[in-house]
Amino acid sequence: MSVRRHLITALLLGSLTAAVPAGELPSAPDELGSIRRNERGQLEVLKPPGETAPGAARNADRQAGPGQPLQQQRIPATTSGRTIVVGPQESVRSIQEAARIARDGDTIEIRSGEYRQQAVVWTQARLTIRGVGKRPRLIADGDHAEGKALWVVRNANMLIENLEFRGVRVANGNGAGIRFEKGHLKVVRCAFFDNETGILTSNFADAVLEVEDSEFGEAPRHAGALHHLLYVGKIARLSVQGSRFQQGFRGHLLKSRARESAILYNLLVDGPDGSASYELEFPNGGLAWVIGNVISQSDNTENPELVSYGAEGQHWPDNALYLAHNTLFDSLLAGHYLRVWTDRMPPETEVWAVNNLLVGRGVFAPQARGRFEGNRSIDRSLLVDVDGLPFRLPNNSPLRGTATSPGFVRERSLAPSAEFKLPAGTHPLPVGSPLTAGALQ
Template sequence: MAFARRCLTALALGALALTTLTALTALADPRPFESTDLGRIRRNDQGQLEVVKTPPDGASGASSGPADAAASQPAAPAQLGGKKAPAAAAGGRTIVVGPQEPVRSIPEAARMARDGDTIEIRSGDYRQQAVVWTQARLTIRGIGKRPRLIADGDHAEGKALWVVRNANMLIENVEFRGARVPDGNGAGIRFEKGHLKVVRCAFFDNEMGILTSNFADAELEVEDSEFGEAPKHAGALHHLLYAGQIARLSVRGSRFQQGFRGHLIKSRARESSILYNLLVDGPDGRASYELEFPNGGLAWVIGNIIGQSDNTDNRELVSYGAEGPHWPDNALYLAHNTLVDPLLVGRFLHVWSDKMPPGTEVWAVNNLLVGHAVFAPLGPGRHDGNLVVDRSLLVDGAGLAFRLPNNSPLRGTATPPGFARQQSLAPSAEFKLPAGTRPLPAGIPLTAGALQ
């Protein structure tokens, strides 16, 4: 019996040694794990590397994806019937990037990442971290205080800090700063193909904030993000967000300011949904159009505050159809926006009806027009409930000096805007600083403009 016990003990010790050696070898291997035992690598309090298991779906600590984030927001007109938002990576590993982590650079994480992985980036400044993302399914998010990617002259393929090649991808809580490339179109993100969702990100001092391709089935969603500080050097026009001839652009709860010669948002998309944003150039801005749809398309513009700078290079806030149509379906639905133009000879809206197909619908309903600019929506449709007020009649509420005071006789007097194409034009939310939205109570009396 004693001999048998000694044999069993020896076998157990041998198995333990083999398991320990295998684990150490796996931790020392910088390549992606081949094992199905998924988890993330971190350094513990004793300075040793360890693998932390990823919680199963639904367990405590599991992160929510963009589908969860979208579920917490009121339905938006252009989102109804649209494609499902990209889901956060499910079942993959979590790769942690940071100065004190085994993976210290974003390009290294990009080389390791496989479809379905999540990359978490610790707070800090990451210089010269340009990447071309080739994975088909990926989630990238900053952890804690938003990590900053600073170009410092670096770029991927002469295009951008990050190039998204063809992916179903979520990028969350990351700042992109200082992109410059030889052709003057250096973007924080160049989105080429697939479905990209950008949430709580920031784009400052880039030649382009986000720039897309012209793939007709690509879709871009931007939520709760900030764009600004367009560079003032000579070269191409520096748009803060420029969507090419893609299937759909959705921008919600985001702030755009401090443009220079380019536009705050320019969209050639087949369908554009611009909801509950703050597009106010500010005293330091010199943007051209605040919002432009040069090729028409189906454009939903609801609940935005859109304001021009005294120093603008263009006296028009919103432009539709300046270069003629590209898509077979064209209509502009402009409802419950606050349009601010300080210029005496400005124009709140320019619809280039002579360049668009006859019968192109233009609806302008319940907009609050601040200033003395011209408002002349052209084309068949509805043009009612639009009110003109002087800037002096507006008050500051929650940091936004664009709200009618509570005692204004104009409050609560707007007629419900109704439906277009079976979709409601009534606002269900409003912008809040620094970026984001707050839901509106259901059934409240509506007021002209964006702020209820």
């Protein structure tokens, strides 16, 4: 064997053994890579297109353990692949064309503007799709994929960012902006308006959905299935943070059947133009973290409950609801801020309700074993508008800074670390500052 071949072989073996820990060597790939001489005159190995670091997929699929908030999970970055630019002045002018040519690891950038009838079934395993500049608007205009949604995400690790989905209608009345079927989907700074359902998921027990800094609203008022703004099936995990829900109609603002749900620092306020049923529902129980949200019914609602847990009975083996530092509005005289269906859930189901601010005339009472403390009731007239949010206690309120620490459960703090900001998003709270009952500190 020549000296050159010895050198190439050593480089290939060295690059593989350095990247993979002892005892975790993968099976031999079909293509080890190519060799080139770099600008310093040294030979180096190039990975095949689309190859990622060993173990990346395993780490991405690792579930959050105790004490690890769901919102800290991240979609793996697409470190390889092309960038496909879509726009009226670009060589690729339609999203459907971009979907046809995209490969695993690619990034699709969509320029500002309106894109009509761009229904797609995404079949790639890894993609990043983002709007560039002012949020592009995807208008169904009668189009849909497979009678399900404007976009169907089949089975992927996918990030969708800065896009608006609008006007989806299908024959069964359940048309979604996005139908998420399997994998790990993260949706950031997106909007879902005038769809029969904003996002609708499947029931695959290992699927994960994350939603951040997004907006849901304008539920249609035609007959058909209940028009939930976000409807999550029996998946593994749901995280919703810094997002706004409003203007529902008969359906719920947010409904989750997930095994574990983290609903953090959101604005679920139906508003005067809304008439949603529940604002937040966990029909099959599961492990639910509800921290730092502003939740309010419309006066037009036909449902006397704000938050519902367990109405359709147990599905998961682990069931608990942790409701801390939320601001809850209920103007109905016989309304209930919280309804726990204890007759349909296991007797060991735990409910904590700590440091919530109760505004209105509703009922808030212990309904299961657990903790029920630090909750404060006030009249709505005692709140002030700050930065467009009329839900905050004034600085001179005697309740300011008087809340005790809500403590830890399952190695996780129930104290808020952020609060909602308009139009959608969060900003962090100062570490160590005195706590006040409610969501807005």
